[in-house]
Amino acid sequence: xxLFILRRVGVMILTALCLTFVVFxxxxxxxxxxxxxxxxxxxxMTDDEVDRWLSNRxxxxxxxxxxxxxxxxxxxxxxxxxxxxxxxxCIPLGGTAEGAPRFCGVIQGSWxxxxxxxxxxxxxxxxxxxxxxxxxxxxxxxxxxxxxxxxILAGMREGSRLDRSLSAASILTTATPExxxxxxxxxxxxxxxxxxxxxxxSAASAMDGVTFNNFTLPVLTIxxxxxxxxxxxxxxxxxxxxxxxxxxxARLKGVSFRNIVVKHALRNALIAPFTVIMLQFPWxxxxxxxxxxxxxxxxxxxxxxxxxxxxxxELLLGVSVVSVFVVLVTQLISDxxxxxxxxxxxxx
Numbered sequence: 001x002x003l004f005i006l007r008r009v010g011v012m013i014l015t016a017l018c019l020t021f022v023v024f025x026x027x028x029x030x031x032x033x034x035x036x037x038x039x040x041x042x043x044x045m046t047d048d049e050v051d052r053w054l055s056n057r058x059x060x061x062x063x064x065x066x067x068x069x070x071x072x073x074x075x076x077x078x079x080x081x082x083x084x085x086x087x088x089x090c091i092p093l094g095g096t097a098e099g100a101p102r103f104c105g106v107i108q109g110s111w112x113x114x115x116x117x118x119x120x121x122x123x124x125x126x127x128x129x130x131x132x133x134x135x136x137x138x139x140x141x142x143x144x145x146x147x148x149x150x151x152i153l154a155g156m157r158e159g160s161r162l163d164r165s166l167s168a169a170s171i172l173t174t175a176t177p178e179x180x181x182x183x184x185x186x187x188x189x190x191x192x193x194x195x196x197x198x199x200x201x202s203a204a205s206a207m208d209g210v211t212f213n214n215f216t217l218p219v220l221t222i223x224x225x226x227x228x229x230x231x232x233x234x235x236x237x238x239x240x241x242x243x244x245x246x247x248x249x250a251r252l253k254g255v256s257f258r259n260i261v262v263k264h265a266l267r268n269a270l271i272a273p274f275t276v277i278m279l280q281f282p283w284x285x286x287x288x289x290x291x292x293x294x295x296x297x298x299x300x301x302x303x304x305x306x307x308x309x310x311x312x313x314e315l316l317l318g319v320s321v322v323s324v325f326v327v328l329v330t331q332l333i334s335d336x337x338x339x340x341x342x343x344x345x346x347x348x
Contacts, residue, residue, distance in 0.1 A: 008335065012328040023320040024067050027313045033059050035311050040115060055079070057087060070112075070317065072105020106321060112314025116306055121318040124303065129322060131207055132292070132299035135222075136284045138215065143223035144230065144277055151234020151273065156261055158239040167235060174228030182221040182294045190217060203297040218295045222288060226280055233276045238269040271338065278334035282327040 026032075037053040038045055045053065054060050058069075058077045068074030069089050076089025090104035104110040111121040154166040173181075189198045199217050206214045241247065242265060250260050289301035300319070307315040 004339075005332070005336065008332050012332065016324050016328060019324045020071075020317075020321060021067055024070065024317060025063060027316055028059070028063060028066065032311060032313065036313060039311060058089060068105075070105050072103050072107035072110070074105075075102040076100075076104050111318045111321070114307075114312055114315040116310045116312045116315065121315045124315060125300075125318045125322055128298065128300045128303040131297070132285065132288060132301065134206075134210060135215075135218065135288060135292075135297065135299060136281070138210075138219045139222045139226075139284060140280070142219055143227045143280070146223070147227040147230035148234055148270075148273065150227070150231040152238055152261070152266070152269070154231070154235040155238025155269065156242065158242065163235070167232070170228035170231040170235070172228070173224045174232070176225065178221050178225050178290050179294060181224055182217070182291060185217045185221060186294075203292075203295040207298060218291050218297060221291050221294075222284065226283070230273055230276055230280070234269065234273045237272040238265065241265045241269045244268075274337055275334050278330050278337070281330045282323070285323060285326050 033054055034050055036059075037050045041049070041053050051060070056079055058066070058079060061069075061077065065074060069076050076091075078086065078088040078091070080086055088100060090100045090102065090110075092100070101108070109122065111125070113119075114121045114124050117124045150166050150170060154163045154170075157163055191197070199213055203214050203218045205211075206218075247260060247265060250264055251257075255264075285300060288299065289305055291297070292299045292302040293305060300322070303315070304319050306312070307319055
């Protein structure tokens, strides 16, 4: 198992390097750099002025060199600009080159500076990620147990009326996008037009303190969409297990139906849903963009929209690092958990 995890970590590092390089390449395309120069400089800048602005700030270096400096494996640049000002990758704003570190990239904890939020990108990402983490926690608390119960009840008696009803409800929730269910929830439960002002439609106040009133609608909006998919996978796995030979043998021996389900069927039925549940974490991290924007909850997804819309390259790269890390770590946990749940799988 240790060698298996070590190999997977090695593959994760290579995958992370490839994915972050692709994002770095896309964010450093000439149109994006030109937009950055005109946004931070002057919108009426000529092409020569744009080139000088980019050269004075290290953006005109080769792509591989810039990526190595951003990553922190190559020493940062120091440029004496045409305006006589000394600039460098590792030189703090208003500082000097004396005492500045040679390496200052992601590995060293320097993620750049967000031009939109006027803060270090790492501080922005960590703050917004913690807010989304709270949202993800309550979504998982609501979504996973409900989906498993629905899937198990439907799969225990395949083809029954209960199975058909729960399966239809699961398909309906999965087929309804978040921007539709969210608008419906706001219109019905948080709008004065209908009269049912049970909840506060804006989750902005939840950033200061989570309450049942300001967090119920965004949590339900996300949970309902993912609940149907997990429930369907659980139902299919449970139905398959209930037709297995060892289940039939247990029935012939007179084992009660409850003991068959709890002691024999549940563990094997949860193998496939476990993988699906682990895949919900990266989906939640980036899939909350619509919900956070809709409910004005300024978390990780909302930050991603702001970074992309305002061409905030440093912040966009920071968001991509977190996204890649979460996806790869959840995949590793999913693989290790799958091995423990299914003894027939051996790793060497």
